[in-house]
Amino acid sequence: MASEETFMRAPAPTPKRTIYTEAMEIFNFAADLIGLDKRVRLELEEPDYEHIFYVTAKLKDRLVPLLPEEAKSFADLPVTQVRNPDGLERLANGNLILNGRALLGSDVAIRHGHLRLPDGHVYQLVPGESQRFKAYRVQHNQARGPYKGGLRYHREVSLDLFKALAAEMTWKTAIAEVPFGGGKGGIQLDPREYGREELEAITLRFMYRLKSLIGPNIDIPAPDVGTNPEIMALLYRQFSDGERERHNLRGIVTGKDVRIGGSEGRGKATGQGVAFCIEDYYADRGESVKGKTFVLQGFGNVGSHAAIILGNMGARLLAVNDADGTIFNGDGIDVNALAAYVADPKNLKRSVIGFPGAQRIEKKDLWDVQADILVPAALGGEITADVAERLKVKLIAEGANGPTTPEADRVLQKRGIELIPDIIANAGGVTVSYYEWIQNKRMERWSEAEVDQRLERAMKRNYRIIRDISRNQPRKTEMHDSRPYCIGRTVDSRCAAMILALKRIEAHYLLEGFSQ
Numbered sequence: 001m002a003s004e005e006t007f008m009r010a011p012a013p014t015p016k017r018t019i020y021t022e023a024m025e026i027f028n029f030a031a032d033l034i035g036l037d038k039r040v041r042l043e044l045e046e047p048d049y050e051h052i053f054y055v056t057a058k059l060k061d062r063l064v065p066l067l068p069e070e071a072k073s074f075a076d077l078p079v080t081q082v083r084n085p086d087g088l089e090r091l092a093n094g095n096l097i098l099n100g101r102a103l104l105g106s107d108v109a110i111r112h113g114h115l116r117l118p119d120g121h122v123y124q125l126v127p128g129e130s131q132r133f134k135a136y137r138v139q140h141n142q143a144r145g146p147y148k149g150g151l152r153y154h155r156e157v158s159l160d161l162f163k164a165l166a167a168e169m170t171w172k173t174a175i176a177e178v179p180f181g182g183g184k185g186g187i188q189l190d191p192r193e194y195g196r197e198e199l200e201a202i203t204l205r206f207m208y209r210l211k212s213l214i215g216p217n218i219d220i221p222a223p224d225v226g227t228n229p230e231i232m233a234l235l236y237r238q239f240s241d242g243e244r245e246r247h248n249l250r251g252i253v254t255g256k257d258v259r260i261g262g263s264e265g266r267g268k269a270t271g272q273g274v275a276f277c278i279e280d281y282y283a284d285r286g287e288s289v290k291g292k293t294f295v296l297q298g299f300g301n302v303g304s305h306a307a308i309i310l311g312n313m314g315a316r317l318l319a320v321n322d323a324d325g326t327i328f329n330g331d332g333i334d335v336n337a338l339a340a341y342v343a344d345p346k347n348l349k350r351s352v353i354g355f356p357g358a359q360r361i362e363k364k365d366l367w368d369v370q371a372d373i374l375v376p377a378a379l380g381g382e383i384t385a386d387v388a389e390r391l392k393v394k395l396i397a398e399g400a401n402g403p404t405t406p407e408a409d410r411v412l413q414k415r416g417i418e419l420i421p422d423i424i425a426n427a428g429g430v431t432v433s434y435y436e437w438i439q440n441k442r443m444e445r446w447s448e449a450e451v452d453q454r455l456e457r458a459m460k461r462n463y464r465i466i467r468d469i470s471r472n473q474p475r476k477t478e479m480h481d482s483r484p485y486c487i488g489r490t491v492d493s494r495c496a497a498m499i500l501a502l503k504r505i506e507a508h509y510l511l512e513g514f515s516q
């Protein structure tokens, strides 16, 4: 006979906390609250597919600058006069890529693999070798349509991160009411460390591997951190090259340049969406954005466009930071001048640091700046509980994906700091991606005014539904109908957004049923 212990259940192991489990906390909370169908919950709790694969590419020869101490032993090395400076491509880390026949015809003086350039620095000549990169595509859910979401090129990526970001796309596409599911992927590399032609080779090889997993009606990538319209163009070319119906494949990626099938207004769409939400937040309170002050974390695609648009609405940017530091101007930073400064090709790091119209402050002091609004528009997990305790703002509009940790969320609630959660605040990007995809399918071209108008309506309509869910205020207006989504009690805004997403996704499963 089995002893009694045999039947005692072992204590459940405490699950390891990861980026994904953290991101799913709000999912679990909202799912409990609305009594989400058990099987739907199981479907959504883990991604449909998690692809990991590898991409190889041949790198170019490069010149790596020596540190001053290292360069001492080359004190008498003569200068190499370069005849073809166009062949040298300088990267943000100071390395030089040798494109084409960069040094051909130059008076090359090499000693032990080192040479001195006219800039006075000694460089080590590192021959280009082949390199392998780890790549990912997580396809989280397709109940509402093809998988959709960006491709991130960044050194700190992982399966765990991409699972969280892919799930977030599933919620976001449901909230934006675009007929897509969620996906995300990318490559583990810092794009600033590679030359233009190298990035092209890596990107083409990436698509060569990705091609069997995606398609314009299966899974549609887009830009994310570290990628841009140029990368999208390469992906489109590699996917469609040699295909008989090449032009029917334009919708394989969104976020393309407008000259090759991209949509007007896509570049600024995420920042524009953030601004529409903030505008509606104040309109609801009978106030306006005019005269408000804001602080910005990150000055990439999302941050810079949000800043320009909020600036045009009459708000003042007081401080902004990026990976290299923080700048501040109590009278307001001239956002257009800052955007021009960052875009200047001479600004290799694309950094806000050194901008003449502001003073440099300690990087972490960004969080202490008193302002009406904070727009985090950089990477995830930046607003921790400690940061949340320090903040001197009244509203946070999340331009980034997952910028706030669950602990920080609780602090913000306790402190009464209001929140426009990421899955509505930054949904403008994927919304205009949908417009681009329709235009590609129909071979149409919409004007910027038309895109903006549609985006404004979509953002405000869905944001109002979320506010109504949060306040438990079911109602129907000319613009929106929140009656099917309110749950009979008030909830915080992040939970309200998740409820809207889950109810829309659940409807697909409940109405269509499950295939066997």
Ligand code: GLU
Binding pocket: 148, 149, 150, 151, 172, 220, 221, 222, 223, 224, 225, 254, 401, 426, 427, 429, 430, 431, 433
């Ligand atoms: N990467 C963007 C996001 O996180 C855009 C995704 C898309 O347009 O598919 O929402």
